[in-house]
Amino acid sequence: MADAFPISGAETPHIPTDPVVFESEMSPHLDSLYRNAMRLTGNSNDAEDLVQDTYLRAFRFFHQYEVGTNAKAWLFRIMNTIFLNDYRKKSRQGDSLSYDELEDFYLYNRSQDSVLSAPGATTQVNPEDAVLEKLDIEAIESSIKQLPEEFRETVALATLEGLAYQEISDILNIPIGTVRSRLSRGRRLLQRLLWQNLSGTDLPPMSEPIGQGK
């Protein structure tokens, strides 16, 4: 995989790229690239630099891009490689939680609980809609940011960018089974973080059996 993609090959023969073709293929994905760079670097200065580095490298290696394949996935793969090599600060390993204990449908279940805890409120809006209504961009972004690094990109690429599992596997250079398992745990964790950010509560302990509706 690395061979097919000589990221550092300054000595690779330079095949001229047509700027017009390049722009028409690549510029529709600039916003996605920028968002991804923001997630990776966490600040707009580094994000802009990372987008620029990605763009320049894509320009240089445009002859390797197969027209008709997903340009966004191709660009993301370049970005991820540059990020890993040049930008990534030493990773802090999160404390190992038992992610398998994470409840399915956490947010949905909490939305139902919140109705039960407010019996007087005869709302017209259903509780799920009320939760979704509150979900603003800040809550989403900070929840994604709070995800442990191993889950963050996989969850973001599938959930926010809508990339296929095979594309994510290529971008992050991980097996497709790992994409699936990271998504499974990462999305459950994301829902806890979303709820935490929406309700201003701390996470309940992982072991607490919550939402065991009778």
Next chain:
Amino acid sequence: MASSKDNKMGADCPKVIGEILAGRTTVEVTKEVTSPEGEVHTVTETISAFDFYSCEEAIKRLNAYLDSELAPEERDDVMKHLKICAPCLERFHFEKTLLLTMRERIHRTIAPLKLKERLSALMKNGE
């Protein structure tokens, strides 16, 4: 892990699911199919233990369902479950809405104009 999941799922799902899974009953549902000529017909299909997912099996496929990563037959079987199981349908629907809501809101963040202009200028100069 599996046991707590079973309890949770069993709680609010219709009894008929257990009956189907045990082979004690079958349920008829209708579905719309589009013919090669583009006409939509309503057909009746019988749901039996033969190809029916339990809640747990359906939920296992939630992510792949949301991401359109299920094989067509698997997707059919998930849909069959959702036709019978209103609580799962509601939860799946919520998950889909949640995903689309997040995607739509996050896509409001766009690259700064000056970055786009800078890149465009760089490309015009041929790097």
